[in-house]
Amino acid sequence: MLQSKEWSIAKIYQLARLHVQIIDNLKPIDVKNLHDINSIVADEGFSLLRVLQGMQPTTTSAHQETSQPALFHSIHNTGGPTTKVFLVWQDHRNDALGQLSNLHNILRNKISPTYHQYVFVAGSHPEVSGL
Numbered sequence: 001m002l003q004s005k006e007w008s009i010a011k012i013y014q015l016a017r018l019h020v021q022i023i024d025n026l027k028p029i030d031v032k033n034l035h036d037i038n039s040i041v042a043d044e045g046f047s048l049l050r051v052l053q054g055m056q057p058t059t060t061s062a063h064q065e066t067s068q069p070a071l072f073h074s075i076h077n078t079g080g081p082t083t084k085v086f087l088v089w090q091d092h093r094n095d096a097l098g099q100l101s102n103l104h105n106i107l108r109n110k111i112s113p114t115y116h117q118y119v120f121v122a123g124s125h126p127e128v129s130g131l
């Protein structure tokens with residue numbers, strides 16, 4: 001490993017430990033039967049990802065940003081074309097599971113029917129797993 005004045009071995013180690021602590025506190029929840037999170041789902045050009053990122057927790061968390069609380073840490077497409085992984089803080093996990101179990105209704109109400117074909121896999125509802 002190449003050491004520099006700005007990034008000493010001790011500083012790199014501290015950063016790695018912090019990263020591990022953050023990752024250990026994130027829990028994955030898989031959701032099946034959704035199209036690509038980058039699909040445009042509004043006339044204003046909003047993506048499905050933006051709509052999902054707008055979901056807010058019903059409880060407070062030590063990891064919650066005070067200015068713009070978000071239920072999910074991050075949301076990602078996966079190798080499965082209709083499977084997404086939602087990373088959520090451990091203390092928001094139950095809240096996230098509750099909201100994701102009602103995801104079909106939430107998205108159906110937030111997104112115009114014109115765009116439903118870009119959100120929902122035909123003939124199916126979002127399925128939550130990774131419980």
